[in-house]
Amino acid sequence: MIAIQIKKTLDSPAGPMVLDLDLELKKNQIIAFYGASGTGKTSALRILAGLLQPDKGSIQVEGQVWFQSNPKVFSLRPQERNIGFVFQDYALFPNMTVLENLEFAASQGKNVNLDHLLELTELGDLAHKKPKTLSGGQQQRVARARALAQRPKILLLDEPLSALDESIRRKLQFCVLEAHKEYQLTTILVSHNKEEIIKLSDWAIQLKEGKVVQQGAPINLFSSKKIPEKFKVSGEILDFTQKDNVVEVQLLVQDHVFKMEIEQKKADSLRVGDQIVLASNDFRPKLYKK
């Protein structure tokens, strides 16, 4: 278990902000931090990794003290925390090939099967290429493989899939789950994509201005309790077309675009780009394989 009780004053665009965390995170779970930009999500990861020192508080991991400010300030060096960290910019070493990046991370006397890791992350063909020559998705895979090569107990992912397009993102989400199970990790990720959080995480924590505003199983956090209908999907309004007495609205749900008619009065309260929920009790869908 990871017990974090810390306070840290951060500089945010709106002025100084206190990151105030009091959390107990369970072992072998995937935990997601979410919230608007500048709420301290990345700082929370950096504090856990030892790259940023809290002003006060304590961090204990499996009973071992990683940080404490009382009675004397003690901070375990990042080198001794055995944390795998996938940075937002991936932080691949440009002077090394893919394989050398992995070897550098693994060279600590640990018996790591790099061939298996390359296979798991589908990087076998790219082993001798330099990171600069790879696409964004490939670089993300190298960064994750490199983090796993050091056999960490905790894997931290800072917006791991935000820069990638939808199809690659889906595939990599599956890979994150697979590696999490195989390497028996405690994975903590930062994301602002609700779909990703629901798919991946066991526990989600929402931060607002440095404070935890709610936490729980994502399915409970994101289900709209105010809408009574049983069947709900979220989407976005793309366009409106005026038709006699009604308005035809074009919607994007997942990656499907379709049209539906709504009353003029309802349309007046909506704008293009609004996030909406489609709800129905009359749920009789047909199922197609993609």
Added chain:
Amino acid sequence: MIWDTLLLTLQLALVTTFFLLLVSIPLASWLAQSKSKVKPIVETLVSMPLVLPPTVIGFYFLVAFSPGNAFGNWLNEWFGIKLVFSFPGLVLASILYSLPFMVHPIQSGLAAVSPSLKEAAYLMGKSKRETLVKVLLPNIRPALLTGMVLSFAHTIGEFGVVLMIGGNIPGVTKVASIAIYDEVEALNYQAANQYAAVLFVATFCILFLVYLINGRYFKTFWK
């Protein structure tokens, strides 16, 4: 005679560049990441040779290390080290004089490397030293090359400092720039021209090579 002097100049430039590299890497690395209050003082001291007349450095060096003074005398008596009018003295003064030319490019190079590279290496359990040698320095090769070549070329071109400390002892401290001055004073323009032409061509070639390499004209070399 001309070749002895040029060889001595080359020797001084090479030895100075080598020791400068050893000194400047830790110093530039500290300057690139330090938030210490003494950092502006150190930065000022490192940059001073850029604006200070070389004779000022030479003068204080001469005063400090002259066997006629306490410190110079102590060095001479206890360690047998005589820095004034000697080759080691020239090297030491050249290191001080060319320090900004090596430190500045390395410092800028290190500051431009994404901090996440260093952090990633630390999280892999790597020490600061291993991170510097295996991750940071290989990624600032153009900055290292620039620093080495500028220091080398600047040492070849120095005049005031070497004249003050080294004097004009053939085969020991008489470098090319001093030889040119010497020959002109003796109205021996042909010999002066030989030295000057060699320095002119050599300096052009060195700097041209740096611009070629750092301008990525030799792509395969840096790949």
